[in-house]
Amino acid sequence: MRHQLSFACEGATLAASLDEAAGRTGLLIVSGGNEIRSGAHRGMAMLAARVAEAGHPVFRFDRRGIGDSEGMNGGFESSGPDINAAIAAFREAAPHVTRIIGFGNCDAASALLLHRPLALDGLIIANPWTYDGDAAEAAEPALPPAAAIRARYLARLRDPKSLLRLIKGEVDFRKLFRGLSALKATAVPAAPDSLAARLDRAITGLDTPATILLATGDRTAQAFVESCPSALSRLPVERLASPSHSFAGEDADWLYQRVLVALES
Structure with missing residues (x-):
């Protein structure tokens, strides 16, 4: 069953959704860009329903300034307090949960890496955003990466x-x-203060089990491969031959299966 709830983050009230299930390992979905918690074409809402049906509770939320949440939208680089508050709210709303795996796509994936340490037991990092600037506002280069x-x-x-x-x-x-x-x-080489360099350092110091998911035809994923090549040797990588940045359509089944593997590992 899906419930709507709210929680506090630095004086703002944030909106959230909890898909209940009896499992002790839960999934926290962090939205990318300026997407609301339902995701592109309701993709995250549908993923949450399927994961809950498989027995794992799922918590989604709108960060400050997005969707139904109060506050100022500071972008993914300012979302650390939002994620931490969501983790605490998830544990309070589902006290039987003992493990939480965080999932993010695009700059939500980057946020999960940048804002460590977080009280999470594992990460699923999909198509991480490596261009400097917010994914909702920054433009990709006119040409795709050389590898592509x-x-x-x-x-x-x-x-x-x-x-x-x-x-x-x-x-x-x-x-x-x-x-x-x-x-x-x-x-x-990426500048030391660039997003790509900071993500590479974050992955180097990661002490939490993590899996990288890449849609090989997606420019954002291609840029990550080119900008953070050492990350691919440090973490397990699952690749899908698809251009779909948000794993839409039939690709949703592939994403669902990878999420289940991470939850049940």
């Missing part, structure tokens, strides 16, 4: 239809040369 461009052109070279279009002169050569020139560019 490389994979795209290699796939096209293996495609007879693409080669035929090249021979017939149906390819935009200016766009082609622009893409190929990006492959030659030397990767510039």
